Amino acid sequence: MIDIQKIRADFPILNQKVNGKQLVYFDNGATAQKPQVVIDAISRYYSEINSNIHRGVHTLSQLATDAYEASRNTIQKHINAKHNHEVIFTSGTTFGINLVANGFTALLNEGDEVMVSNLEHHSNIVPWQFLCEKTGAKLVVIPMNEKGELVMAEFDRLLSSKTKIVAVNHISNALGTINPIKEIIEKAHGVGAAVLIDGAQATPHLKPDVQVLDCDFYVFSGHKVCGPTGVGILYGKEEWLHKLPPYQGGGEMIAEVTFEKTTYADLPHKFEAGTPNIVGGIVLGTAIDYLNEIGFDNIAAYEQELLDYATEKLLQIEGLRIYGTSENKASVISFNIEGIHPYDIGTIIDKLGIAVRTGHHCAQPIMQYFNIPGTIRASFAFYNTKEEIDIFVEAVKKAQMMLT
Template sequence: MIETSLDIAAIRKDFPILNREVNGQPLVYLDNAATSQTPQQVIDVIVDYYHNYNANIHRGVHRLSQEATDVYEEARKKIQKHFNIAKSHEVIFTSGTTHGINLVATGFTSFLKKGDEVLVSAMEHHSNIVPWQMLCERTGAQLKVIPMNLDGELVMEEYQSLLCENTKLVFCNHVSNALGTINPIKEIIDAAHEVGAAVLIDGAQAAAHIKPDLQALDVDFYTVSAHKMCGPTGVGMLYGKEEWLKKLPPYQGGGEMIAEVTFEKTTYADLPHKFEAGTPNICGGIAFGAALDYMNHLGFDAISQYEDELIQYATAQLLAIDGLKIYGTAKHKTSVISFNIEGIHPYDIGTILDKLGIAVRTGHHCAQPIMDFYKIPGTVRASFSFYNTKEEVDKLVEGVKRAKSMLQ
């Protein structure tokens, strides 16, 4: 039996969707790497906003606008505190991780030239590959790849050899969405800084399981999505060091991001508004803060301990199935188990699991280069959160066994 300081039965009552059935079976939700579920406490905050103070922010003298502005900016401060960010204006609200990455990639267009080099890891999500390819096409810079090994770990010796005076940017995920690998980002950041390169870390998969200290990491940029950590979709956060945010040009033009506009010239607003053109996802930002409150109330140490024990149990149970292979066996990993059964397409397994009420993800998980590395079309991905249980793992294992017996 998994021992934890968390009361999992009580926690599960906070998530209304966990009570529903799918195809006549109790829902077993194991697709948390795509989107986590939302507790009632966060749903209540969303409803309260639309019931009581729905108004545009930063622009009105009336009471509703002032109330919405105050709560929205309070959420920014919650994010600042959670990630240990030095200044609240270093927190940029975005629509999610992809938005944050593209903001930085577009901004660096004016800083790069032919002969410069950009490094990305071999285990990136497409959203942390394509923007850099586009950046290199615009500037003539060269994209280079930090290789990985069969365990799903970055080859750090090769990373060190790639670094040189031409390296201007390094991009890496904190945790691989396809493999669950926890990358050695502090080592990556420090080595990049030694050659004068800036570093962006994609924290989308890490933030639900690890509480990063961004000042201790000394990272230049770090970006996350709220919907991976019990918040709503369509909102996220980009952290940037003040010195970088001041140098980067605005990503979008419009209202809110200006100081003064004439037909001859426009001057830009101070941080963070310089990067927050237009009406933001006000309710989403407020709910993001509420989601952080919820998870911090549970405690990230307790969450991490429980999830580690849960994934170890699931790994052992799945590996007992003949012909099942797990991809991503790094020493340090979290949240994700990607697997296949010899001779069976992952989509077919996922389809049968759905009939049993078990939600997993199948395919290349927007990480096609990883699948090409392993020479496979994709995997079945089971991804876990603190509200999952050992009993749900058992249902997954029985479901995989049933799928195997039907398909072989």
């Protein structure tokens, strides 16, 4: 069970007023708010152990290195990676996808196929387009249906021995759809293809087990799981990380450098060139510990309550349509009201202290499918309440009245 008042007390920003109104923060799909324990951990790092890592024999450097590597171990345990060197620190999901896509440049030939889905964020489309342009490979797209679900019969039809990598999201950022990634991974492996899972939207809501999923790569961002911005994780199976060439050259990722030849460091350092976001890496572990203390089963059950409640309340508004009606979805509601541009509603309810996202949510192919300019997206987290949903629904009704 979630003690909502105790949890809300952990998040100082939730006490804030916006435009003279109590903040209602429903833009968690873009970034999550930070608990005090995370904010304190950032301050403590800079106050007590700020130093570069892996390179110093002095005490502060050793303390910082120990804290950074302890966080790697925390994340390894959290996602159930087999080895801690399969956990690569990145700047976020986008960086992780680009790292893998760039590495596959050396592994693909003209005529090979890269498969993505119609539900992807631009970050899981554009890097693969770059890859295809460089190699002559073909980008293949799994279509979606009116409910916002992948058409698995078409996935089966499109999958072939030409498919070399399948890159799909675990949960759609725009619609909240939870994709059947276990089935996708099994079938892709059946034709010898690798699989990358974009977990940016999934990791705030559930605990991925990369060994049970058997995915080859899993990427996510720290700021979506109550951690800092500018840090993320690329999980890669050891054998795949050995196959991929380094993404960047510089300090830390080398074993030996001469002007004639450079040899690379072992995993994970092969992919961690330069001074990293040290505090981000350390505090990401703090954020993961915080979420695990609450419990992901508790988070999922409570967020489902919020989703069901908000869906019921919003559908009572005349002319309102929800996009993404899969039975298996996360706590995200994308909707429009007939005859009103989503931006106009978002602007009005912001004046009432309510933060939502409007637009195409970096998922333009989804909007093109529905032939709409964008949606209003309300995305809920475990620190939100039904009372906030009531305030939100009344604000949407007020905006509708003002705009019609």
